Structures are given as structure tokens and as C-alpha cells.
Amino acid sequence: MSGSYQTDARRRDGEPVHLPILSSSSSHTPSPGVSAGPLIDGLARRIRYVRISLTDRCNYRCTYCMPDEGIELAPRADVLSFEELEATVRALQQVGVERVRLTGGEPTVRKDLIELVSRLSRLGLQDLALSTNGERLEELALPLRRAGLHRLNVSVDTLQPDRFAQVTRRGSLTKVLAGLEAARTAGFAHTKLNCVAMRGFNDDELGALCRYAWDRDMIPRLIELMPMAEGQLFYPGTFLSVAEQRKILTAELGPLLSVETGESDSELPGVGPARYVAVRYGGLLRKVGLISAVSEPFCDTCNRVRLSATGQLHACLAYDDAIDLRRVLRSGLAGDDLVDRLVQAARGGLSNKRAGHVFSESGCGGPRKHMVSIGG
Numbered sequence: 611m612s613g614s615y616q617t618d619a620r621r622r623d624g625e626p627v628h629l630p631i632l633s634s635s636s637s638h639t640p641s642p643g644v645s646a647g648p649l650i651d652g653l654a655r656r657i658r659y660v661r662i663s664l665t666d667r668c669n670y671r672c673t674y675c676m677p678d679e680g681i682e683l684a685p686r687a688d689v690l691s692f693e694e695l696e697a698t699v700r701a702l703q704q705v706g707v708e709r710v711r712l713t714g715g716e717p718t719v720r721k722d723l724i725e726l727v728s729r730l731s732r733l734g735l736q737d738l739a740l741s742t743n744g745e746r747l748e749e750l751a752l753p754l755r756r757a758g759l760h761r762l763n764v765s766v767d768t769l770q771p772d773r774f775a776q777v778t779r780r781g782s783l784t785k786v787l788a789g790l791e792a793a794r795t796a797g798f799a800h801t802k803l804n805c806v807a808m809r810g811f812n813d814d815e816l817g818a819l820c821r822y823a824w825d826r827d828m829i830p831r832l833i834e835l836m837p838m839a840e841g842q843l844f845y846p847g848t849f850l851s852v853a854e855q856r857k858i859l860t861a862e863l864g865p866l867l868s869v870e871t872g873e874s875d876s877e878l879p880g881v882g883p884a885r886y887v888a889v890r891y892g893g894l895l896r897k898v899g900l901i902s903a904v905s906e907p908f909c910d911t912c913n914r915v916r917l918s919a920t921g922q923l924h925a926c927l928a929y930d931d932a933i934d935l936r937r938v939l940r941s942g943l944a945g946d947d948l949v950d951r952l953v954q955a956a957r958g959g960l961s962n963k964r965a966g967h968v969f970s971e972s973g974c975g976g977p978r979k980h981m982v983s984i985g986g
């Protein structure tokens with residue numbers, strides 16, 4: 611990796627930045643001088659995956675995620691530039707982080723998203739994915755695919771237009787469904803369809819959402835409601851545990867089976883955030899993911915960190931504390947020195963990664979920050 615500098619660059623908002631000029635090679639063999647060894651936290655969990663928030667802004671106001679009015683958003687000057695994002699990904703790549711998901715807020719409202727995806731896709735990551743509400747997907751799916759994006763997660767909590775308008779406050783289901791079609795046509799396969807399952811809202815649609823996804827070669831995933839922002843947007847009566855979700859799915863779709871064997875399996879195996887189960891549908895075994903952050907946490911297998919839009923590296927979604935990578939990125943360092951400092955800072959943040967979180971079904975235990983301030 612070159613250690614030379616480019617000092618005359620400007621952020622899109624006109625602010626100068628110090629850019630490390632980095633090799634375009636996709637190699638991620640640690641450079642001499644870069645703190646060696648993978649990113650491992652104090653509990654021996656190896657970090658391979660970073661979720662990067664591109665913005666804390668959104669064109670929706672989902673009831674469980676953002677208040678309708680009045681959320682305090684980050685000053686634009688604090689938001690990381692594309693150069694800073696790329697430098698961060700390159701640094702994390704040096705210590706074995708090979709999977710990146712772009713998120714937000716709503717990442718598709720970030721100006722020149724396609725350019726950023728092109729830049730990151732040239733880094734040779736194993737996985738480059740994007741989470742979106744789908745509102746702008748119809749126009750963006752093909753450009754995203756051409757820019758080198760590998761995969762998509764699209765949030766769809768309901769297939770009923772009036773419910774969709776109610777939960778998103780500003781969204782159009784018609785547009786999102788057209789966006790999903792555009793994604794398929796553009797060549798995105800196995801898109802994940804994410805649905806926050808809520809009692810009294812969409813608990814009568816979980817089977818229909820799965821069938822909708824399977825009919826289009828997508829993978830449905832049901833997410834437990836989490837009490838972010840000190841539970842301000844959490845209505846305990848709407849919490850639907852994965853245990854209850856399984857009962858609903860069984861009643862609507864038939865027995866839940868092991869993904870590996872197709873046998874009946876009450877242990878529901880899996881690692882990572884989604885535990886997958888299979889259902890026999892249309893003569894095939896089809897998968898559905900259950901993400902149970904609250905009632906059946908998966909912290910012991912957590913392999914991820916989150917970078918907020920303003921460059922705060924969060925070891926865990928459930929806590930407010932973070933390491934300020936923006937300060938390192940704007941310290942004037944470049945090349946290997948910058949990579950070293952970023953890696954050191956990330957390691958420091960990880961030493962504080964908790965064993966687990968304390969989200970509770972009554973709406974307590976989450977961070978003070980909103981999901982969009984950390985990165986969802």
C-alpha cells in the first residue's frame with residue numbers, strides 16, 4: 611500500500627481532506643507497519659463484518675425507528691466523505707473484515723451512492739450489500755448492480771398498502787414492490803426481505819410475506835422489535851417474540867424444519883443474527899430467517915461492528931458508546947500511518963465489546979440513540 615498523500619482534495623461540501631492515495635489492488639495482506647492479526651474482541655469473537663451507515667437521514671419515518679418530527683440529525687460536515695469511508699474500509703480489510711453492508715438511515719438518499727458503491731466494489735470485498743427501504747430501488751437497482759453491489763436487503767413489513775403507509779408514514783408500497791421487481795430484473799438474487807414482526811399490526815401476514823418472498827426467489831426474515839432510543843418508540847403490546855412467530859408460521863405454513871436436513875427440528879440451529887428454519891413450500895424446502903435480538907439473543911456469535919454516518923464505531927447496537935474514527939480520519943495522517951491508527955482505534959473499541967445486551971420485552975435496555983444514529 612502506498613503511503614503517499616494527496617492534500618488538495620475537497621469533500622463534496624467543499625471542506626479539504628487529506629487523502630491517502632491507496633493502491634487499487636484488492637489484496638488485503640496486512641502491510642508492513644499495520645498492526646497485525648485479525649480483529650478479535652475480548653471474548654474471542656472475530657469481527658469479519660461491518661455495517662456502514664451512509665446517512666442518518668431517511669425518506670420514511672417508520673414508527674418503530676424515527677419520530678415523525680423533531681429528530682436531531684448530524685451536521686452534514688460530520689458525515690464521512692466517500693474518501694473517508696473508503697479509507698476506513700481499506701483499513702478494516704487489512705485486519706480481515708471482508709463483508710460490508712451499507713445502511714443508514716436510508717442509504718439511497720445519500721448523494722452519488724452509485725459512485726461510492728463503484729469505489730467500494732473495486733476493493734475486492736467478499737460481500738458488498740445494501741439495506742434499503744426500497745422506495746428508490748426501481749430507478750437504482752440496475753445502476754447499483756452495474757456498480758458492483760452484490761446483494762440487497764429490502765424492508766417490507768406488510769403487503770397491505772394502507773398498513774404500509776401507516777407504518778412508514780411516508781412510503782409507497784407500490785413503489786417498493788416495483789423496486790423489488792427491478793432488483794430481480796437487474797440480476798440481484800436471493801434478496802432478503804426484512805420484516806419487523808409486530809403483534810396487532812402484521813402478525814396475520816407473516817405467512818403471506820414468506821410466500822411472497824419465496825415466489826420471487828427472495829429470503830424472508832422476521833425481526834423482533836427492539837427498544838432503541840430508550841424505548842421512546844417501543845410499544846410493549848406490539849412486541850412479538852420469535853417463539854410466537856414460530857407458532858404463527860407453523861400454523862400458516864406447516865412444520866418448521868431444519869435447514870440442513872429438512873427434518874423436524876425444535877433446536878432451530880444457526881449462527882449469526884438470523885436463525886434459519888425451512889418450510890416445505892411448492893415442493894421445495896424454503897428458508898425463513900428469524901432475528902431474535904431481544905428474546906433469544908445471538909451475542910455469543912456476534913461477528914460485526916457498526917460505523918455510524920459520522921464515523922463512530924459501535925461495537926454493539928445496544929450501547930451508546932463508540933470509538934471516534936472520524937477524529938483519526940481527520941487527523942492529517944495518511945497511508946500506512948492512517949491505517950495503523952484506524953486499526954488501533956478499532957481494536958480499542960472492540961476491547962469494550964460487551965458479552966451481551968439487555969434489551970427487554972418491556973421496552974428497556976436499549977441505547978439512548980436512535981437506530982439511524984448508530985446505523986441499522
Ligand code: SAM
Pocket residue numbers: 668674675713714715716717741742743763764765804805806833834835836837838981982985986
Ligand atoms: N432504511 C433502511 C431499511 O429500512 O431497510 C436501512 C436502515 S434500517 C434502520 C435497517 C433495519 O432496521 C430495517 O429492516 C428496519 O426495519 C430495522 N429496524 C429499525 N428500527 C428497528 C427496531 N426498533 N426494531 C427492530 N428493527 C428495526
Ligand code: SF4
Pocket residue numbers: 668669670671672675676714715716743765981982986
Ligand atoms: Fe428509515 Fe429504515 Fe428507519 Fe424506516 S427503518 S425510518 S426506512 S431508516
